[in-house]
Amino acid sequence: MSPRLATFIVFLVNGGVFGTWAARVPALAEQVGAEVGSLGLALLGASVGLAVTAPLAARICAVHGSRGVLIASSLLSPLLLPVLALSQSSLQLGLTLVALGASIAAMDVSMNIAAVVVVRDLRRPLMPQFHAGFSFGGLIGSLGSAAAAQAHWTPMRHFLLAALVGALVVAVIAKKVPGGVGERHREEVTERTSVLKSPVLWLLASIALCSAIAEGAAADWSALFMVRERGMGDAAGAYAYAGFSIAMALARWFGEPIQRKLGPHRLLATGGGLAAAGLALAVLVPFPVAGYLGFGLAGLGLAYSFPVVMDLASETGKRADGSGGERELGLVTTIAYTGFLAGPPIVGGLAHLSSLVLSLGFVALVAALIIPATLLARRAARRPASV
Structure with missing residues (x-):
């Protein structure tokens, strides 16, 4: 497996995680008994986690390298899906979405850094193609959610399977994921x-x-x-x-x-x-x-x-x-x-x-x-x- 393919798969996993939980929002809302107003506040948690974590993740990647951040966040993001399914109130749902949003943000920043490494190594404008991976992943995740909903699967059953698949895929490609800079650039950064x-x-x-x-x-x-x-x-x-x-x-x-x-x-x-x-x-x-x-x-x-x-x-x-x-x-x-x-x-x-x-x-x-x-x-x- 090439670093290019491994990076594309990471984009695919990120989109898949996003599409999986977003498409099951109606089932999660019913599970926690959320009305429109409280559900909106809970969903805001994901955006808060994303916005707060992105600059921090970028700083960590600049100093320590992006590969470790990418692998850790790529494993954590799908594994947080079953935790999301444990929510019994709008507050619990919102707090878990903060954590999921933070993990997705770290993954998003680090996978784009990995993509930049591949683009520079190959000297080809491949960034749109990597982001196509995210789009296709979102489509796959949403279709899987539709199938799970039609089969009357609970969010927990669905998210457990999605987490297992996502974590296994990341484990397979982890060794081929490229990384950014490391400790040698600490002073310069x-x-x-x-x-x-x-x-x-x-x-x-x-x-x-x-x-x-x-x-x-x-x-x-x-x-x-x-x-x-x-x-x-x-x-x-x-x-x-x-x-x-x-x-x-x-x-x-x-x-x-x-x-x-x-x-x-x-x-x-x-x-x-x-x-x-x-x-x-x-x-x-x-x-x-x-x-x-x-x-x-x-x-x-x-x-x-x-x-x-x-x-x-x-x-x-x-x-x-x-x-x-x-x-x-x-x-x-x-x-x-x-x-x-x-x-x-x-x-x-x-x-x-x-x-x-x-x-x-x-x-x-x-x-x-x-x-x-x-x-x-x-x-x-x-x-x-x-x-």
Whole structure:
């Protein structure tokens, strides 16, 4: 097994864990007797764990290397699923989700560092393909959850099987997972300038933020939009997000030749424009087919934002020996998580004050902001070279 394949499988496992627990939220809510309000607070626990842990994990990876963090978090994440199934109250569910979110954040940061190592070793733009692994993993996890729910499996029975499979897969690939820097860079890492002072990095983080807001909005509101605004049934409405997810996964899988042809900045700007156009199509043309097509186009457009931004962010912290970029990845990941956290409530609040049409129209404008942010990031990246 090559390091490239091992890294791809880690992305697959991460997506699988996320898709597994997220798709069983209705069963968990019933188990703990949570109402909508208390369930929302409990689910906030995962986002809190993600946002708090990402920069800490990046710092640990920078000083001690990413391989140990990746293996530990990759084993812990699936093993926390049965603990989640033990929850008997909204508070217990929320606290366990904090731990699961923290583990997923550590895994997310360290696996992106591993992906950067592979990309630099092979000198190929493979980051979108690695993130396709996460998308396919989420799809596998959600399909497994659907099958478990249809078979009337309890969350505990389902999560025990998922934890066993996930832990065994990680144990098999652990020796081939690549790692980042180690102790030899401790002094250099400590003395480096703060990542918060990098204009390029903040612009890249803003692209990730806009993309995360749009992606989170599509995930949480596309089905409801098709049902309430386009008169579709619940099952038919769910196909809107399915189309979004499949389009995103396929676009990422075939992303390498596209990135080679367009280059990272042009790919980001084109994707932002496509996502904005797709969301605008969905909300402005009052026919169901336009909704499905629009959300599919949004999935295509947003597919490259996060992986390409991660690739570019790692380059801003690259050292002379070819290592580096850990803290930069941590900052971008943290800001992106705030987008996933803030996006759905913003859309819900705007929809409450107006309508889903206007709120998703606002999301289209947010996606369009990827274009100027990308142009500014490219200009800022070139500026030191012209001095």
